Amino acid sequence: MRNLSILSAIRPAKATSGKLPQAQPAVPGAAYDVCQVGVVLRAVLFVEAMLAVLALFWAGGLAEWLGLLAMLTGGALPATLLWLVALCGLRRRMPAWRPVWQQAAGAGLGAVAGLYGCGMLRLTGAVGNAPWLASTLAGVMFALVAMAWLALRARSHMPADTAARLEDLQSRIRPHFLFNTLNSAIALVREEPAKAETLLEDLSELFRQALADPRESVTLADEIGLAERYLAIEQVRFGERLQVRWDLDIAAGSARVPPLLLQPLVENAVKHGVEPNPQGGRLRVRTERRGSRVVIEVTNTLAPLVWADRPVPRGHGIALANVRDRLRLLHDVQAQFRAGPDQGHYRVRIDIPAPAGG
Known part of the structure; x- marks a missing residue:
C-alpha cells in the first residue's frame, strides 16, 4: 500500500499568521x-x-x-x-x-x-x-x-490575482464535494480498500494543489493531471452516469496556464451537465496545438431541463469569470476565451500562445 497522508500533503500557513499563504511580491x-x-x-x-x-x-x-x-x-x-x-x-x-x-x-x-x-x-x-x-x-x-x-x-x-486565487480556493473546496468524497471513500473501505485509497489520494492531491503557494503559471500537462484526479473522484460517485473522453495533444502539454484553470471548468461541466440529469451526461476535454497556438476545449452535454419551457437554473458565472480574468492577467490579449451553448452542448474554448521552441 502506498503511503497516504492527507494532512501531511496539505502545507499549512505559518502558525504565527494563521492565514492562507500570501502571493509573493512581484520581482x-x-x-x-x-x-x-x-x-x-x-x-x-x-x-x-x-x-x-x-x-x-x-x-x-x-x-x-x-x-x-x-x-x-x-x-x-x-x-x-x-x-x-x-x-x-x-x-x-x-x-x-x-x-x-x-x-x-x-x-x-x-x-x-x-x-x-x-x-x-x-x-x-x-x-x-x-x-x-x-x-x-x-x-x-x-x-x-x-x-x-x-x-x-x-x-x-x-491584488486582482490574489483575490481571484482566494475566490478560486473558496469555490474549489466546497463542503458538499468534500462530504460526498469522504462518504464515497467510507462506502469503499471495506469492499474495495484499494479503490478507497486511490480516491483519498486524489482528494489529497486536490487539496495540496489548492493550498499550495500561489504561482504565476503551471503547465497544461499539470492541469490535465489535476483534472483527471478530480474526475476520478466524481467517477466513483456517479459511476456510469459520468462518461469522460480525453482527446489530448502531447505537444500542447508544455503551454503555460494559470494554476487551477482546468479543474473549475470540468467541475462546472459535472455540476451543470451531469448531476442534474438522471441519465447522466458526457464530458469531453480536448487539447490541440495549432502552430503558435494551443486550443483547450471542455464540452459537456446539457441536462434535458435546458430544452424545457421552464426557466433554466443558472450559476453565477463566477468560475468562468475567474478563468477569463486570470487568463487575461497571464497572456493579456494573446488569450481568447469563449463559453456558451453549442448544438446541445455547453462548450468552453480557450486559445493561448504555444511555448516558444516547444
Missing part, C-alpha cells in the same frame, strides 16, 4: 516585460494618439493634419519599436538590477530611441533642422511614462 524588473503583444499595441496606440493631438496644433486642415501626422509617425513609430525591442531584450537581466538602474536603463534607451527617430526624419528629408535635443527629451519622457505605467499595471495585477 521589480519583471514589471517591465514589454514582449507581450498587448503591451506593444498599447504603446504604439498611445504614441499615435499623442502625435495626432500634437499635429492639431500646427495643422490648418484635414489634409495638412494627415500629412503632418504621417511625417511624425515616420520618426516616432520606429523609435517606439526600437525602445520596445531593446527593453524586451533586457527582460531576463533587469530583474537582477536595482530599481533605480532599471529606470535609468529605460530612460537611456528612450534617449537613444528619440535620437534614432529624429535621425530617421533628418535622413528622409522630412525636417530641415533636426530637433535633436527635443527628440532626446521626448524619448526619455516617453520611456519614464511607459515604465511608470508598466509598474502600476503590475501592481494592479497582484
Whole structure:
C-alpha cells in the first residue's frame, strides 16, 4: 500500500499568521516585460494618439493634419519599436538590477530611441533642422511614462490575482464535494480498500494543489493531471452516469496556464451537465496545438431541463469569470476565451500562445 497522508500533503500557513499563504511580491524588473503583444499595441496606440493631438496644433486642415501626422509617425513609430525591442531584450537581466538602474536603463534607451527617430526624419528629408535635443527629451519622457505605467499595471495585477486565487480556493473546496468524497471513500473501505485509497489520494492531491503557494503559471500537462484526479473522484460517485473522453495533444502539454484553470471548468461541466440529469451526461476535454497556438476545449452535454419551457437554473458565472480574468492577467490579449451553448452542448474554448521552441 502506498503511503497516504492527507494532512501531511496539505502545507499549512505559518502558525504565527494563521492565514492562507500570501502571493509573493512581484520581482521589480519583471514589471517591465514589454514582449507581450498587448503591451506593444498599447504603446504604439498611445504614441499615435499623442502625435495626432500634437499635429492639431500646427495643422490648418484635414489634409495638412494627415500629412503632418504621417511625417511624425515616420520618426516616432520606429523609435517606439526600437525602445520596445531593446527593453524586451533586457527582460531576463533587469530583474537582477536595482530599481533605480532599471529606470535609468529605460530612460537611456528612450534617449537613444528619440535620437534614432529624429535621425530617421533628418535622413528622409522630412525636417530641415533636426530637433535633436527635443527628440532626446521626448524619448526619455516617453520611456519614464511607459515604465511608470508598466509598474502600476503590475501592481494592479497582484491584488486582482490574489483575490481571484482566494475566490478560486473558496469555490474549489466546497463542503458538499468534500462530504460526498469522504462518504464515497467510507462506502469503499471495506469492499474495495484499494479503490478507497486511490480516491483519498486524489482528494489529497486536490487539496495540496489548492493550498499550495500561489504561482504565476503551471503547465497544461499539470492541469490535465489535476483534472483527471478530480474526475476520478466524481467517477466513483456517479459511476456510469459520468462518461469522460480525453482527446489530448502531447505537444500542447508544455503551454503555460494559470494554476487551477482546468479543474473549475470540468467541475462546472459535472455540476451543470451531469448531476442534474438522471441519465447522466458526457464530458469531453480536448487539447490541440495549432502552430503558435494551443486550443483547450471542455464540452459537456446539457441536462434535458435546458430544452424545457421552464426557466433554466443558472450559476453565477463566477468560475468562468475567474478563468477569463486570470487568463487575461497571464497572456493579456494573446488569450481568447469563449463559453456558451453549442448544438446541445455547453462548450468552453480557450486559445493561448504555444511555448516558444516547444
